[in-house]
Amino acid sequence: MIARTLLVDTIQPLKDTMTEEEAYERMRSNKLFHLPVVSKNNKLCGLVSEEDIYMAHNGTILGKHPEKFSPIKVFAHQHVFEVSELVFNQNISCVPVVEEADDYIGLITANELMKFFTHLYSYHSNGAIIVLSVLIQDYSLSQISRIIEENNAKILNLYTDISEDSTSMDVIIKLNTHEISSILQTFSRFDYIVKTYYEGYDKLHAMYKDRIESVLNYLNI
DSSP, rough: BBBGGGOTEEEEEEEESSSHHHHHHHHHHOOOEEEEEOOOTTTEEEEEHHHTTTTTTTTOGGGOOOOGGOOOOETTTTTTHHHHHHHHHHHHHHEEEOTOOOEEEEEEEEEHHHHHHHHHHHHTTTOOOOEEEEGGGGHHHHHHHHHHHTTTOOEEEEEEEEETTEEEEEEEESSSSSHHHHHHHHHHHOEEEEEEOOOHHHHHHHHHHHHHHHHHHHHHO
């Protein structure tokens, strides 16, 4: 799953010609405390925070103060795990998504990320998540299942993601256990590439708990 697939198309970015007051009102109406700023040719200028503009009352134009813009962004092809780590580590309510030349294509909200993880990975249930990178022609569900079951674990959920024009695929596996050291070793022995892994709900929850709660409390959901 890549960033492009989670774009929220109902929230418009700020224009660099808008006043800070207008930007503040748009943030408040969307219940976000960050929004991307784009130029007239749809290039990303940066991410601006409510904190930096909430006292504005003098018609100041956003584009005249680029020092207020954060360079935080993700590219359309980046994996959702990378996006989530950036969003929650930076404690931001949304992140702009761009193509290679900084062409703005949309944004992803922290709320949308939480919905994704809750729905797809049974976020509130115990168990590790492993992400494998596999050549499409080498993908074998039976072999992956056998490796996991021979290490006394079960697959609770499995999702595959193939990027456009790619010869490889991501295999995202949710397990019923957080004891995965032997599984990782076996995957390595069979020459599987482990892109990333989370060893279970407790560790994932501990990593994100404070940041997630602060965002969700702000959004009042």
